[in-house]
Amino acid sequence: MSLIRYQNPEAAAWPAFGRLSTLRDELDSLFELPFWSNFGRQTQLFSGWTPALDLYQNNDNIVAMIELPGMQKEDIEISLHDGMLTISGERKDETQDGERAERSERYVGTFRRSVTLPTRVDANKVNATYKDGILTVTLPKAEEAKPKQIQVNVS
């Protein structure tokens, strides 16, 4: 007669379950994000570099956050035209002579990203910071676009 070590069936099932739930999360995230936003990122091979852009809104400002790792501050250009915010720039090739790229996934060259802002903004008060590879552009809303409380007197 042979003895077989008792295995806790629950413990053995866990790792497989974990991977399964990850697959589910992945699929969920496909639906959570707008379809085209992911589509643009996936097809980077054909369209160059499409940095991820997030947009926030509060009562006073619209804030854009763009992932731009490894840039020089001077190489980033921000412009505003007709309610459209455009961020463009160039990432330079840093490889020196004698170095050989073994395997390269990083994009080198120019990029351009535009987004239509949901409200009018005050172009003179736009402020931008670049830290840890993330560009944050704060665009104060124009006075007429700010939400206002209107008092209605019922008589």
Next chain:
Amino acid sequence: MNTTVRESRNGQRAQAEQFVAPISSVIEDPEKYLLHLEMPGVNKEGLEIAVENNELTILGRRSLPSIEGVLIHRESRPHDFRRTFELDPSIDTGRIAGKIDQGVVMLTLPKAEQVKPRKIKVD
């Protein structure tokens, strides 16, 4: 779907942390390898680099600027970064050095003396 999962067991329940594999480049020259990884939102404090069993693991935890307001459009992934590389036996693991600048991790992996190309003179 370039997401990796690390499983850790705390007590009874298995917990899964989700990571995104950062975009990276490997550059080689006769003296060393250079490894660049894009981790926007990661600074020095959030970076963990470990060498174990000839594997180099780079983990970057993001500390994103906190912005007041409602998110109206999102393209970024909410996960932290993690990627593992198998090290070539020619790399001198004791002399690996690195820095992070504007969300790009730059690691220098020097080659061991005995594998560097050299000329042998014949008398």
